[in-house]
Amino acid sequence: MTRRLDRDQMAARVAQDIPEGACVNLGIGLPTRIADFLPQGREILLQSENGLLGMGPAPDPGEEDWDLINAGKQAVTLLKGGAFFHHGDSFAMMRGGHIDICVLGAYQVSASGDIANWHTGQPDAIPAVGGAMDLAIGAKQTFVMMELLTRHGESKLVEKCTYPLTGLACVSRVYTDLAIFSVGAGGAAVIEMVEGMSIDKLRGLTGLDLSSAPSSANDLEPRSRA
Numbered sequence: 001m002t003r004r005l006d007r008d009q010m011a012a013r014v015a016q017d018i019p020e021g022a023c024v025n026l027g028i029g030l031p032t033r034i035a036d037f038l039p040q041g042r043e044i045l046l047q048s049e050n051g052l053l054g055m056g057p058a059p060d061p062g063e064e065d066w067d068l069i070n071a072g073k074q075a076v077t078l079l080k081g082g083a084f085f086h087h088g089d090s091f092a093m094m095r096g097g098h099i100d101i102c103v104l105g106a107y108q109v110s111a112s113g114d115i116a117n118w119h120t121g122q123p124d125a126i127p128a129v130g131g132a133m134d135l136a137i138g139a140k141q142t143f144v145m146m147e148l149l150t151r152h153g154e155s156k157l158v159e160k161c162t163y164p165l166t167g168l169a170c171v172s173r174v175y176t177d178l179a180i181f182s183v184g185a186g187g188a189a190v191i192e193m194v195e196g197m198s199i200d201k202l203r204g205l206t207g208l209d210l211s212s213a214p215s216s217a218n219d220l221e222p223r224s225r226a
Contacts, residue, residue: 002196005177012037014103014145014175018044025049025094025135027117028072028128029102031145032058034103035076047099054082055101071130079090085223094134103141104132106146106171108161111208113171115144116163129166136167148176148205155206157181157188178202183212189223 005013011033018024018038023045026032038044046055055070056077064075093099106117112162115136118129121211136142146156157174173191174181179202180191189201189211203210 002178002201003194005194007032007177008037010145010175010177013180014089014143015039017143017173018042020044020130022100023047023053023093023098025099025102025121025131025139026070027102027132027135028115028130029105031103031105032070032074034145047090047093048076049087049090049094049134051085051087052076052078052082053085053093054079056082091131091134094131094138097138097140099135099139101141101143102135103143103145104135104166106144106156106166108156108158109144109146109174109183110161111122111157111159111172111183112185113169113183114161115142115166115171116161117144117166119164121163135172141172142167142170144171144174146174146176148178155208157183157206157208159208178205181210187211 001080002164007030014036015037020042025047026034035046035055045053047053048055050071056079059075059077066075068076068078081207106115107120108116119125119127141155148157149155171183174183179193182189182191188208190202191213199210199212
């Protein structure tokens with residue numbers, strides 16, 4: 001039986017891989033949950049393109065300050081030493097290579113690391129590019145957090161993106177509810193899998209000739225809330 005990770009467990013797993021001292025931008029949607037699971041005692045600076053540095057976890061219900069929001073218009077908290085600044089300065093950080101890691105959601109990611117996350121290309125779809133293009137290219141590392149399959153059972157990890165692209169060859173790692181993948185010039189490889197999953201099953205789900213990354217021996221272990 002396959003043990004699929006829920007969204008909080010996915011966020012907790014990504015949080016484990018963010019190192020001490022990193023300046024990180026969490027994209028709108030699923031990645032914002034990562035803020036609630038960053039390990040206590042590890043200094044990580046969360047940046048938001050609307051002009052915040054030093055965001056903390058989400059406030060408790062009833063404690064929201066709606067003048068303090070992230071780029072997704074969600075209420076956030078500010079850690080001691082956190083700062084507000086101009087929107088333009090925030091984009092200068094992103095475009096100038098000052099963000100160590102960005103974690104984005106995506107409609108599709110290709111085996112070579114291309115990302116599509118701002119438009120499905122459908123005539124009635126509403127585009128939402130935000131700062132994703134700036135982050136995908138400007139951050140030193142781009143991670144993606146997404147469920148592996150669409151509601152119709154189609155893989156979002158693909159050989160070649162069919163949706164309009166956000167960035168080319170910029171994603172290095174993809175965190176999903178079934179496995180973690182490395183992507184790039186050498187193609188897609190499996191780093192970790194949930195209990196009950198196998199590379200052959202993942203090959204069947206994605207249609208990709210997946211290899212096994214060197215550190216693929218460990219199953220994903222959901223992390224409890226920090």
